[in-house]
Amino acid sequence: MGRAEASAMIPGLALLWVAVLGGAAPSTPRLRLSFQELQAQHGLRTFRLERTCCYEALLLDEERGRLFVGAENHVASLSLDNISKRAKKLAWPAPVEWREECNWAGKDIGTECMNFVKLLHAYNRTHLLACGTGAFHPTCAFVEVGQWLEEPMLRLDLRRLEDGKGKSPYDPRHRAASVLVGEELYSGVAADLMGRDFTIFRSLGQRPSLRTEPHDSRWLNEPKFVKVFWIPESENPDDDKIYFFFRESAVEATPALGRLSVSRVGQICRNDVGGQRSLVNKWTTFLKARLVCSVPGAEGDTNFDQLQDVFLLSSRDRWTPLLYAVFSTTSIFQGSAVCVYSMNDVRRAFLGPFAHKEGPVHQWVSYQGRVPYPRPGMCPSKTFGTFSSTKDFPDDVIQFARNHPLMYNSVLPMGGRPLFQQVGAGYTFTQITADRVAAVDGYYDVLFIGTDAGTVLKVISVPKGGRPNAEGLLLEELHMFEDSAAVTSMQISSKRHQLYVASRSGVAQIPLHRCAAHGRACAECCLARDPYCAWDGAACTRFQPSAKRRFRRQDVRNGDPSTLCTGDSSHPALLERKVFGVEGGSAFLECEPRSLQARVEWTFQRAGEAAYTQVPAEERAERTTRGLLLRWLRRGDSGVYLCAAVEQGFSQPMRRLVLHVLSAAQAERLARTEEAAPVAPSGPKLWYRDFLQLVEPGGGGTKSLRMCRPQPAPRPPPPESRRKGRNRRTHAPEPRAERGPRSAAHW
Template identity: 70%
Template sequence: ELQARHGLRLFSLERSCCYDALLLDEERGRLFAGAQNHLLSLALDDISQRDRKIYWPAPVEWREECNWAGKDITVSAGSVVGNARDLPQHHLTPCAFHPQAECMNFVKILHPYNRTHLYACGTGAFHPVCAFVEAGQHAEEPTFKLDPNRIEDGKGKSPYDPRHTAASVLVGEELYSGVATDLMGRDFTIFRSLGRRPSIRTEQHDSRWLNEPKFVAVFWVPESEDPDDDKIYFFFRETAVERQQGLGKTSFARIGQICRNDMGGQRSLVNKWTTFLKARLVCAVPGPDGAETHFDELRDVFLLQTRDKRNPLVYAIFSTSSSVFQGSAVCIYTMEDIRRAFLGPFAHKEGPNYQWVSYQGRVPYPRPGMCPSKTFGTFGSTKDFPDEVIQFARHHPLMYNPVLPHSQRPLFLQAAVPYTFTRIAVDRVTAADGHYDVLFIGTDVGTVLKVVSVPKESWHRMEPLLLEELQVFQDASPITSLQLSSKRHQLYAGSATGLAQLPLHRCSAYGKACAECCLARDPYCAWDGTICTRYVPNTKR
């Protein structure tokens, strides 16, 4: 009934799970998906029709090795590999794992590589593996196959453990990933691989750089007309180093940056990032007594492209880590505010018993975090940077000022509800009276919230309006991936148990009268004189 009324379409494989990696390809008209032991190619118009699949299991010897090792590592079906205390339980994917079930190939990464191929990586039964997938150039070509001669080591690209997250972006045939590069999930790194430039990573086992991070998303954003200024931004949450001792572990949300043309240092930080900086992302609500309620558990990030490629809007969703107050929030950040934080003061700590302060001394030139380019001076490569720049960068990765959200508070929040936000996708809609951003938010109970931000009094002050809440997965399995097609007006969601497709709007559901249609305040819909229907710009109403 739900399927008929809401246009919901579902897809799942008999013997698979965990549809975590989604790649939307408008040109080929396909939704590519990575799941347990499988790669899928589905029709964007209807995911329940004309599917193609590649069976991609881990080789038998890897599975046996994993099962054999698992007898020592995995104490019980639900335990975490290694020391269970190292991983907060709520970071685990909701797949019902058995000791043997982890010893499969869970596809975690799926990117367009070039005009003809995709690049896919999976856990490979705790033996990370990557492959090139031939996908054809056009919608008419039914090609979909693994290239058997181009199977690669996936270390530093995919996690070992299916319950760990990985975040990555593929730009110009280079893969930038945030991932644990060891079996126990203790050596976390931001890593560049593939491509012609040298492989580069973050400093190893230095908690000032990364401290038990959980990577959420990675994006490439140009900074100027010069591609040498391009930056890669990493979104993650980690245990905060700057909290006072004795207060226990606190999770902070972070944004990290690196330059695409970073080649590492010449004498120190060899094959390590020399342009890595990070800042705290704040999403908080001021309380009546002046105390703020912080949403620190970053869950997902969506980059909404604007007319200016250099200034996308950053939509992020968070939950609280407090056991007292439970809630989720959406905060928006501008690139201007992000860049300002990275140009601000560095955080500095004199020694173990000192407080973190804003660094007041002389900052060496060229300023750490700047890319070597014609825009900012005479350095052709990070290898030419003076030693003092490299040393300063190594000891001061953290910025003192956090990045605050647009209008200083969350755009939308839900508290005291029996669910947590897990994923977000945003569509910018042209309606009869202007542009609206429509938010589609996935939850950990298999629902999608549709929220529009509407002007309150003026276009400068926006307020959220919850248009509807749809139960997408009947088994209430958490939404682990979300992709949106503005062109086809469809939303695609993945969970542990399947994939779903639903239209972004169902204007006819808003009744048969003009008033009902307009009062629904759905920017996708308008009254055409006889029915409530999809609003198309440039047509007479």
């Protein structure tokens, strides 16, 4: 096959993972927000039904302002503004006899023999098409939802039940991939009870049903369908194609490699009606090509081979949308990636050479023989020829199409590599949706990536060098579900600026932006690089393209506040706090930056001195994610400690802490003074009472202080150990002090 295929076949794939990606640390989000934080401060709303699971089908209806949800035995209608309010639910269980039959077939009656609603489509102005597993008896129905916003309706039309075979999967573990075009449903599904007859099926509508050739591994080889899209090709509707995205076992893999999973994009013409004498009621325009998402390496490419989801992002030219796809890997390493594809590259692959194999012992090669006219895969249309129907195609065209459904060239991602990847992060990408956002310096694509850990990653695509190169920057990690259930479906409302996320346990709603969470200073807002947000002169708020330019401070491309925020007088006052410690004891100086991507620097000003020096990295001063821990305090440690966050080369002071180190005798005298001092509820509180509360929370006085008297300091490490820079307890190398002033003789 092509370059990427050949590299995928090498036996040292696992070694490549170690060399190329195995040692790479996962990207850190700038903000990581827990489920509790999102619920309390950032507008997270949730919905779930009692004793119901598996919320997989989401349908966004902007006109009615409703979100339709398919789940176990239910269809629900939720308000787009607040999914927790004005919810309507419709019970749609499988009939008792179907459940019993399912149980007799060996399925679990409590977990499998239910009606899991897998498919929801807007059928017309008043009805939805809903399909479910029906306890391994696929069934479809029309749900009346009304026509008016003011009176939401949800009613099952029992007079119009449809056979769901070829529309919905039998097994609740299988995904449904389909698109409704006009009144015709195009679906990729297992069409039998055993889950062996996988097909691309057209049903409903007025034309005869069509499907792929059954039990032919050259067409479909144990596929797992992911997404289906209708994408126009020209002004002529006869050129329209339906594109299927799926993964399957590669027929082109050499036997030595065993089963090799690959990702595919397949196409069919919408006006295909099958052949006249051959491929009767079968697709005559079906072609497929490999979809590659890989990291180039010196010894070959490292492939993300498991397609998980695809999102079609419309552009100004409706014939050339972008395709954002998420992949995982079957390697022993846990990794995921986002690759971006151009529809022009997809079409180019289908216009390239066909893959060909002479016999069972031959390799797959590019077909060099004569390709019949009209070229297989072309739609019968006046745009490209004189044929008005696929039934008019010559027999040699039909036979060639039957024997050569696979293209030789692969579809490579824009830029030749993933836009964004995570390796060893502890989760796998499962879903993706995207939003194109207007910013001060142009348009940016914001990606929302669902994971199997119940989180959503917010990533922006930022140009890097010349087009089409770009890189993904991880802005936020949002914990959407308290039980960390895997994300199964997502919908985005650009109009309402809301994201809707489904999992096995429920549905969640979150705004697309949390500008106030980025900070209270111009620099923090600028460093966030969030195209939804900008500094308006007083706060980090929602960016409005129509606002006056002088009030729009935003730098998504570079995130450099040095020019935008120079002279900004709205920076909040630096927090200052007194901290007390006792000689020989410990003190913790708390300072936690808002951004997880920031590096903290500590400087120290000794009492009576004007200059600040860097706090050296040594055993007594341990840096943690939440601050600085000082052990075995000395009197010389007293002074002012300044904490600054350094991000993108920009240093921003965060906190000023004044440390007072007292001798044991001083602390004892303070304790006795506290015991003798009269209580004055309305009078000012003495500073040393704060200190006594810090020494012993909830208590005070001599007894409390004696309990917290410092123990003798441990002996310092021997000179040999200090020279080697090793920790006595862990024997690990000490972190090297950063370059800077070293006048810290008291340490």
